[in-house]
Amino acid sequence: MFDNLDFDVIRRSLPYLFLDGMSFTLMLTGLSALGGLVFGTMIALMRLSSYRLMGRIAGLYVDFMRSLPLVLVIFWFYFLVPYIGQWLTGASRPIRVGAFTSSLVTFIMFEAAYFSEIMRAGIQSISKGQPAAASALGLTYSQSMRYIVLPQAFRNMLPVLLTQTIVLFQDTSLVYVLSIPDFLGAASKVAQRDGRLVEMYLFAALVYFVISCVASYGVRRLQARIAIVR
Amino acid sequence: MNYNWNWHIFFEQNPTGAGTYLDMLVAGLLLTIKTALLAWVIALIFGTIVGILRSLPSKTASWIGFGYVEFFRNMPLLVQLFLWFFVLPELLPRAAGLWMKQLPNAPFWTAAIGVGLFMSARVAVQLAAGIASLPRGQKQAATALGLTTGQGYRYVLLPIAFRIILPPLTSEFLNTIKNTSVAITIGLIELTGQARAMQEFSFQVFEAFTAATVMYLAINIIVVTGMRFLERSLAIPGYIAGK
Amino acid sequence: MKHRQIIGYLLAGALCTTPAMAQELTGTLKNIKDTGAITLGFRDSSIPFSYLDDNQKPIGYAMDICYKIVDAVKKELKLDKLEVKLNPVTSSTRIPLLANGTIDLECGSTTNNAERQKQISYTNTHFLTASRYVTKKAGKINSIDDLKGKSVVSTAGTTNIKQLTEANAARSLNINIIPAKDHAEAFLMVETDRAVAFVMDDILLASLVAGSKAPDDYVLSKDAFSKPEPYGIMLRKDDPAFKKVVDAATAALYTGGEGQKIYDKWFTQKIPPKNLNLNVPISSELKNEFAKPSDSPDPDSYK
Numbered sequence: 001m002f003d004n005l006d007f008d009v010i011r012r013s014l015p016y017l018f019l020d021g022m023s024f025t026l027m028l029t030g031l032s033a034l035g036g037l038v039f040g041t042m043i044a045l046m047r048l049s050s051y052r053l054m055g056r057i058a059g060l061y062v063d064f065m066r067s068l069p070l071v072l073v074i075f076w077f078y079f080l081v082p083y084i085g086q087w088l089t090g091a092s093r094p095i096r097v098g099a100f101t102s103s104l105v106t107f108i109m110f111e112a113a114y115f116s117e118i119m120r121a122g123i124q125s126i127s128k129g130q131p132a133a134a135s136a137l138g139l140t141y142s143q144s145m146r147y148i149v150l151p152q153a154f155r156n157m158l159p160v161l162l163t164q165t166i167v168l169f170q171d172t173s174l175v176y177v178l179s180i181p182d183f184l185g186a187a188s189k190v191a192q193r194d195g196r197l198v199e200m201y202l203f204a205a206l207v208y209f210v211i212s213c214v215a216s217y218g219v220r221r222l223q224a225r226i227a228i229v230r
Numbered sequence: 231m232n233y234n235w236n237w238h239i240f241f242e243q244n245p246t247g248a249g250t251y252l253d254m255l256v257a258g259l260l261l262t263i264k265t266a267l268l269a270w271v272i273a274l275i276f277g278t279i280v281g282i283l284r285s286l287p288s289k290t291a292s293w294i295g296f297g298y299v300e301f302f303r304n305m306p307l308l309v310q311l312f313l314w315f316f317v318l319p320e321l322l323p324r325a326a327g328l329w330m331k332q333l334p335n336a337p338f339w340t341a342a343i344g345v346g347l348f349m350s351a352r353v354a355v356q357l358a359a360g361i362a363s364l365p366r367g368q369k370q371a372a373t374a375l376g377l378t379t380g381q382g383y384r385y386v387l388l389p390i391a392f393r394i395i396l397p398p399l400t401s402e403f404l405n406t407i408k409n410t411s412v413a414i415t416i417g418l419i420e421l422t423g424q425a426r427a428m429q430e431f432s433f434q435v436f437e438a439f440t441a442a443t444v445m446y447l448a449i450n451i452i453v454v455t456g457m458r459f460l461e462r463s464l465a466i467p468g469y470i471a472g473k
Numbered sequence: 474m475k476h477r478q479i480i481g482y483l484l485a486g487a488l489c490t491t492p493a494m495a496q497e498l499t500g501t502l503k504n505i506k507d508t509g510a511i512t513l514g515f516r517d518s519s520i521p522f523s524y525l526d527d528n529q530k531p532i533g534y535a536m537d538i539c540y541k542i543v544d545a546v547k548k549e550l551k552l553d554k555l556e557v558k559l560n561p562v563t564s565s566t567r568i569p570l571l572a573n574g575t576i577d578l579e580c581g582s583t584t585n586n587a588e589r590q591k592q593i594s595y596t597n598t599h600f601l602t603a604s605r606y607v608t609k610k611a612g613k614i615n616s617i618d619d620l621k622g623k624s625v626v627s628t629a630g631t632t633n634i635k636q637l638t639e640a641n642a643a644r645s646l647n648i649n650i651i652p653a654k655d656h657a658e659a660f661l662m663v664e665t666d667r668a669v670a671f672v673m674d675d676i677l678l679a680s681l682v683a684g685s686k687a688p689d690d691y692v693l694s695k696d697a698f699s700k701p702e703p704y705g706i707m708l709r710k711d712d713p714a715f716k717k718v719v720d721a722a723t724a725a726l727y728t729g730g731e732g733q734k735i736y737d738k739w740f741t742q743k744i745p746p747k748n749l750n751l752n753v754p755i756s757s758e759l760k761n762e763f764a765k766p767s768d769s770p771d772p773d774s775y776k
Binding site (some may be wrong): 064066067068069070071072075076079080083170171173174176177184197198201202204205208209212213216 | 233300301303304305306307308309310312313316317320321404407408409410411412414415422425426435436439442443446447450
């Protein structure tokens, strides 16, 4: 079954796969998670704010993003981001945006919708007495959010946020459709150049599997520890 | 924005010679629905089996269930589709591999099965959680009534567990629909694929993507509304969702 | 009063501009000068026009031409340094990415036709090729009609897949058309028997066959889906200043004999990464075109 396979092709392409491909994937995952969390928290605060209209807009954004397949969103943004840049800066021509920046904007905007739902649940899990006590102490809304509510919400939701980040790590493989060399893109380029699809795709699957498994094991451990502390 | 908008493009003839660009998109929409439905049936069947395995007291059964879920959850869907589509036929005996590759609708079957199995792991997790959330008394009462384990699941545990997990199942079904779009990478021309084909043939990028977006939103609204009716009619009195 | 103001502005404007910068820079040229960078779009597997070598660096005939254009732009803008950025494109993303400013020049194997010229512009033609298909000899496909009812692959976003789609409808061939992301992927579909044929420009097919594991297994069709059509490097539409610089650069390259040298380097000598020699001497049509460079989309004008 494995008689005419050449696993040496993997060894030969390791530097390219990891130094270029995996570093792109990890960088995209890390920055998108960070950006998504910041944006997501802002959206969650908007949704929970007492201004109806703001809550409605944030809610619409979340529902809209969650209705669309990521592949379609990736296409939309890759073609649209330069025009958005032009509109934001008032330039006369579309802004030049590279493949990495474009994917980063896409994933931040897309993941923000998912992170915001997690943060919303986290904020709602804090008992009402806490912000009430904060305001009794004379803290403003933003102070009570910053020092009391958000740190706890973030801590309580950390396992869920990390699990979503693992999903995000897997989802970044979809930039393959734009021919951007992330880990899977790099693997497929080698695979197609050398006609070694079987070896390269099995290897890519293994790498994703091991990383995700280790990461979700870590999240389970973390979850157990947090549970004990409480 | 220096872009030539042309909303009439939808009513212009497409190069396949069969109808307009709008017809192309509608054909894509139908294929998306068809693939998603088949994938969902597969996800429900396998998800139920694995979900039950995970909830059984047997160590081996729950270990198999755990392994299954971990296998399908820890690889990107795109990579899983590549494994089914590009790798599997090469590892099979030559004749079987060739038969698989030359199936007239190979991308469709691969997508439905690939997405179905991927989603089945998620259904299994939801179902196992649903069963675990039932009071222990339910299972004990079933045993006391003389029901076998199989009967207990069939008549007592599963009917309630499924009703409890209906809301998360709705969102998993929506995920199934969205995930079929990943299959454009193995040549399935569903809605996103047709929008891209339209972009390539007509150069009207944003019109094509806008139409696809509207169609996905429409499916979403229809599914969410439909499921809300279903939830209401299946609600069990006494539970939060019930009256 | 108003008139005087306008005249005043005009005078002030005329006095302020230096003779070297007689016109205010616009469009792509201004963008390049402001950012000090130009972005080239390249392909994964358009051998030998634009493809990745062993170090995953884009190389090829069209890339060489683009680097010459970059030199000319640098000279025109009197820049000491011009950074060249590279962005991967596919057949289906190249036109939107050019239009939205992600890339400034597309250096690959893009067919120049009248329909696409409504969206983007081309500089002078650098190659001429017809649309054909490749099959395995064992498949015994002798004409387009033999493809009836079979699975045929082509690259998404190319003129070839459009011609195949149209022929399929016009001749009711009932072909199952599979779109692939790029040429290498499409060729692999034929190599692994997933499709019986791959419809593409003949020069790209010949290169893929030559670089395959068993070149003798494949045969290129005699039947063609099109006349030999011109390839051009794409640039944004409605940017006459930039087009003028690019056209002048390519025209000088082709008429001065250097174009022929670059051509020979990629088509009649060994090329990386597999040290193949494609052995495709320059055609008389392309030779004529090099003598009188043109960006015409009309295949007949190259006869």
